[in-house]
Amino acid sequence: MGSQTDEKIPVIDFTEKNLKPGSDLWDLACKQIRHGLEEYGCFEAVYDKVPTELHNSIFSAAKELFDLPIETKEQKTSNRTGANYVGQDPFVPLYESLGLDNPTSFEATESFTRIMWPAGNDTFRESVRSFSKPVAELYETATRMVFDSYGVGRLYDSHIESAFYRVRFFKYSAPKPNESNVGMPTHIDMTFVTILHQHQVEGLQIRTKDDKYIAVQAKPSSFLFIAGEGLMAWSNDRIRVCEHRVILKENKGRLSLGFYALVNGVIKVPEELVDEEYPLSYKPIDYMDFLVNFFTNDTVNMVYCWGAPGIAVVELCSGAGVLLKLVLLPLKTFPLLLRLSLLLLFCEKAWEFHWHNLWIGCDFTYVVDLFHLKSNKVP
Numbered sequence: 619m620g621s622q623t624d625e626k627i628p629v630i631d632f633t634e635k636n637l638k639p640g641s642d643l644w645d646l647a648c649k650q651i652r653h654g655l656e657e658y659g660c661f662e663a664v665y666d667k668v669p670t671e672l673h674n675s676i677f678s679a680a681k682e683l684f685d686l687p688i689e690t691k692e693q694k695t696s697n698r699t700g701a702n703y704v705g706q707d708p709f710v711p712l713y714e715s716l717g718l719d720n721p722t723s724f725e726a727t728e729s730f731t732r733i734m735w736p737a738g739n740d741t742f743r744e745s746v747r748s749f750s751k752p753v754a755e756l757y758e759t760a761t762r763m764v765f766d767s768y769g770v771g772r773l774y775d776s777h778i779e780s781a782f783y784r785v786r787f788f789k790y791s792a793p794k795p796n797e798s799n800v801g802m803p804t805h806i807d808m809t810f811v812t813i814l815h816q817h818q819v820e821g822l823q824i825r826t827k828d829d830k831y832i833a834v835q836a837k838p839s840s841f842l843f844i845a846g847e848g849l850m851a852w853s854n855d856r857i858r859v860c861e862h863r864v865i866l867k868e869n870k871g872r873l874s875l876g877f878y879a880l881v882n883g884v885i886k887v888p889e890e891l892v893d894e895e896y897p898l899s900y901k902p903i904d905y906m907d908f909l910v911n912f913f914t915n916d917t918v919n920m921v922y923c924w925g926a927p928g929i930a931v932v933e934l935c936s937g938a939g940v941l942l943k944l945v946l947l948p949l950k951t952f953p954l955l956l957r958l959s960l961l962l963l964f965c966e967k968a969w970e971f972h973w974h975n976l977w978i979g980c981d982f983t984y985v986v987d988l989f990h991l992k993s994n995k996v997p
């Protein structure tokens with residue numbers, strides 16, 4: 619299960635000067651994007667508005683941020699849900715991450731920077747802003763193409779007006795000998811769209827429909843546009859939500875960035891996307907409410923697995939937008955009574971969350987029904 623494949627994700631060249639709405643090149647790119655999103659939940663954008671110097675400066679900024687003491691990184695920086703620091707987590711021991719809201723705004727980046735560095739850090743602030751502006755433009759152009767490709771360009775302006783952006787910095791430490799090299803297990807993002815940008819050390823992998831993984835190369839000009847649950851719901855399930863993971867094969871530490879596009883409003887399936895083949899699948903979703911509910915309900919859902927050599931505990935909530943966590947613990951850690959109560963808790967949660975397609979393999983790799991928008995589904 620989960621072997622690698624040489625299949626290729628569609629690559630769209632955004633450096634092409636003639637890529638203008640209405641041109642043949644634009645129409646072709648729209649088709650390729652739609653194919654990428656429907657088949658893989660993603661496509662790769664080649665983009666030159668983040669030159670190598672900027673690529674290097676944003677990752678130096680990321681490094682400087684992660685080098686701060688944990689207590690500094692743990693401070694509250696935003697009133698929005700899901701921007702908080704995640705780290706020192708036994709479920710994802712190699713992983714650390716931190717979100718910065720409104721990364722194109724001077725005020726927001728200055729306020730974040732002053733919380734982290736009370737004496738100020740103009741280089742950090744300006745690196746974040748200079749990186750986020752062109753990436754926001756990339757998001758906007760690519761999203762216009764997505765809307766055009768479904769014939770709903772009329773809805774594009776209002777969508778962009780309600781967009782809300784966040785940058786999330788990711789850091790992975792190199793696995794120690796005998797430690798798992800899973801940086802982040804397979805999951806989906808609760809964003810509308812995430813644009814991922816890697817630095818030097820590869821690790822990002824995309825899960826295909828037939829349960830193979832495509833490794834995404836780390837190049838300064840490469841940005842991976844991945845569909846979160848929001849875009850999947852908006853498209854009435856035509857677009858596949860992108861399942862992805864991070865595996866650290868190079869035995870080196872790794873930095874990466876996520877540009878999150880969220881929606882400050884209601885996601886509603888456009889009427890053009892409802893037909894006999896795709897009957898309406900989602901009720902309107904107040905997206906911020908959906909995130910707030912998810913994170914504040916403090917859902918700790920455990921999946922318990924009997925049998926040697928261990929016990930798998932999957933927790934479905936964390937502040938990072940990380941939706942799935944896995945840990946292996948020796949069976950002897952759990953006395954019989956605790957095992958029984960975990961099993962009961964699991965059955966109850968499985969029922970509550972409609973995990974229809976849950977299974978756990980004997981090697982403790984697993985797939986849980988990952989989706990969180992179940993309560994918004996039209997029955």
Ligand SMILES: O=C(O)CCC(=O)C(=O)O
Nearest residue numbers: 788802807814822864874
């Ligand atoms: O590190 C990466 O490239 C991706 C991280 C990720 O998918 C996540 O934290 O949701």
Ligand SMILES: [Fe+2]
Nearest residue numbers: 805806807862
């Ligand atoms: Fe992710």
